[in-house]
Amino acid sequence: MSLSRIRQLGGQSQSSQPLAQERDLAVFEVFTQRSRGLPHVHAGSLQAPDIDSAVRLAREHYGQDEACTHLWVVAREHLYGSSSEPCPINKAIEHEYRYARNYQGVRTLWKRFRNEQELKEYEKNDLREAY
Amino acid sequence: MSVGGLDEIVMQLKHPEDPEQLGAFQRRIDAGGLVELEDWKPEDYRLGMLRMAEHHANSEIVGALPEGEWITRAPSLRRKLALMAKVQDEVGHGQMLYRVAEDLGKPRETMLRDLCEGRTKYHNVFNYPAPTWADVCAIQWLVDGAAILNQKSLAEGSFGPYVRTMKRINMEEAFHFKSGEEMVLTMMSGTERQRAMMQAAFDRWWWPCLMFFGPPDKESIHGSLMMRWRVKTKTNDNLRQEYVDRFAPAALATGLQIHLPGPSNSDDPAQPNPELVIDPLCKPDPTSGHWGFTEPDWDEFYRVIRGNGPCNRERVALRRFSFEQHKWVREAVLGYHPSKN
Numbered sequence: 001m002s003l004s005r006i007r008q009l010g011g012q013s014q015s016s017q018p019l020a021q022e023r024d025l026a027v028f029e030v031f032t033q034r035s036r037g038l039p040h041v042h043a044g045s046l047q048a049p050d051i052d053s054a055v056r057l058a059r060e061h062y063g064q065d066e067a068c069t070h071l072w073v074v075a076r077e078h079l080y081g082s083s084s085e086p087c088p089i090n091k092a093i094e095h096e097y098r099y100a101r102n103y104q105g106v107r108t109l110w111k112r113f114r115n116e117q118e119l120k121e122y123e124k125n126d127l128r129e130a131y
Numbered sequence: 132m133s134v135g136g137l138d139e140i141v142m143q144l145k146h147p148e149d150p151e152q153l154g155a156f157q158r159r160i161d162a163g164g165l166v167e168l169e170d171w172k173p174e175d176y177r178l179g180m181l182r183m184a185e186h187h188a189n190s191e192i193v194g195a196l197p198e199g200e201w202i203t204r205a206p207s208l209r210r211k212l213a214l215m216a217k218v219q220d221e222v223g224h225g226q227m228l229y230r231v232a233e234d235l236g237k238p239r240e241t242m243l244r245d246l247c248e249g250r251t252k253y254h255n256v257f258n259y260p261a262p263t264w265a266d267v268c269a270i271q272w273l274v275d276g277a278a279i280l281n282q283k284s285l286a287e288g289s290f291g292p293y294v295r296t297m298k299r300i301n302m303e304e305a306f307h308f309k310s311g312e313e314m315v316l317t318m319m320s321g322t323e324r325q326r327a328m329m330q331a332a333f334d335r336w337w338w339p340c341l342m343f344f345g346p347p348d349k350e351s352i353h354g355s356l357m358m359r360w361r362v363k364t365k366t367n368d369n370l371r372q373e374y375v376d377r378f379a380p381a382a383l384a385t386g387l388q389i390h391l392p393g394p395s396n397s398d399d400p401a402q403p404n405p406e407l408v409i410d411p412l413c414k415p416d417p418t419s420g421h422w423g424f425t426e427p428d429w430d431e432f433y434r435v436i437r438g439n440g441p442c443n444r445e446r447v448a449l450r451r452f453s454f455e456q457h458k459w460v461r462e463a464v465l466g467y468h469p470s471k472n
Contacts, residue, residue, distance in 0.1 A: 112316070118384065
């Protein structure tokens with residue numbers, strides 16, 4: 001339906017049929033990749049009558065908001081989310097031993113054997129970004 | 132690297148490619164770009180990357196076995212929890228990597244079956260026994276340390292899905308490594324008996340860890356093409372040298388000795404073999420600063436890779452047992468209907 005026709009209708013359908021938009025549009029979620037190699041990140045959603053139009057709209061809209069190299073578009077009805085309830089097992093047990101950042105005592109142990117300079121040299125290859 | 136060497140690449144290809152596509156592909160790689168699943172890639176690249184991801188996935192799955200057997204015997208609740216978490220992580224890494232490999236064109240079921248039937252390999256290092264708790268400590272420090280060094284270099288690779296998986300895996304490896312350091316340092320701060328036990332385990336793991344990075348570059352059959360395509364970013368020998376530079380001085384500082392390869396103490400695996408001698412080359416070079424080391428026993432490496440290591444049969448048999456035992460789970464997931472059988 002053309003925009004002029006919609007304006008002419010003044011937002012009120014004169015026929016008993018709903019407007020095309022109401023009847024046929026589906027919601028699509030858009031994920032953008034800001035540069036090659038990065039993960040796709042949720043950017044927002046849009047409405048479109050079909051997947052091809054959704055990809056085209058997503059490129060125009062989200063692809064121009066911020067420069068991006070690639071887009072994923074998926075119909076919202078095909079996204080399945082987990083429950084937001086915290087996992088009862090995670091709540092019940094402390095998991096501090098699962099994280100490298102909780103092993104600060106290791107440095108103290110090393111200091112029994114190595115001086116500060118040697119230790120600094122050795123720690124250069126640690127995966128600091130993971131702490 | 133220049134594109135000038137394209138002829139050299141063409142000569143190494145097993146599957147001929149269109150030179151223009153090959154050139155464009157190489158330019159992207161040389162510019163530091165990443166290859167995504169939907170991009171055109173040479174068939175040899177796909178196969179090389181698949182082989183690497185599958186081998187890595189197999190290694191994560193089999194790597195959980197030598198440590199897994201110690202969960203029930205961990206010396207404290209904290210160590211038990213951490214070890215369970217670590218083993219669970221490794222299996223999870225295997226799942227992620229099988230996904231990467233599967234997207235490159237080999238069905239998961241075939242990969243699992245090939246592993247059980249000995250048609251595909253996993254890291255040689257997991258074919259060695261872990262007879263004492265100190266072996267668990269050594270594995271988490273030395274083997275995970277080697278894996279991290281390797282995986283950090285692979286995270287600089289060219290295949291996007293694999294690179295992103297490496298980064299996720301390394302986050303968890305950081306915990307394994309810290310936990311390993313804590314265990315080794317606790318042992319080396321302990322009683323004489325604990326230190327002896329740690330030494331015996333160190334003697335068992337040092338040489339397999341040096342071999343972990345693969346044969347010397349001059350013998351490596353898959354080397355140069357994989358380097359040109361950034362499937363690998365560092366050579367085996369470079370990684371090995373980096374490893375020795377980091378771990379040899381650290382081990383010596385804790386009071387461990389670095390011996391030449393030799394058999395374990397046959398009477399008691401918790402005691403070092405008194406006949407082992409110190410590696411005379413293991414000291415820093417006064418000019419370069421790099422640590423020396425005696426060349427590992429490459430005959431042993433090839434013997435183990437051919438399936439004749441100390442634990443090859445045991446590891447594959449356990450994997451096959453689990454695979455068969457859990458057949459019903461896979462069937463249940465796929466919707467088992469008695470009427471169809």
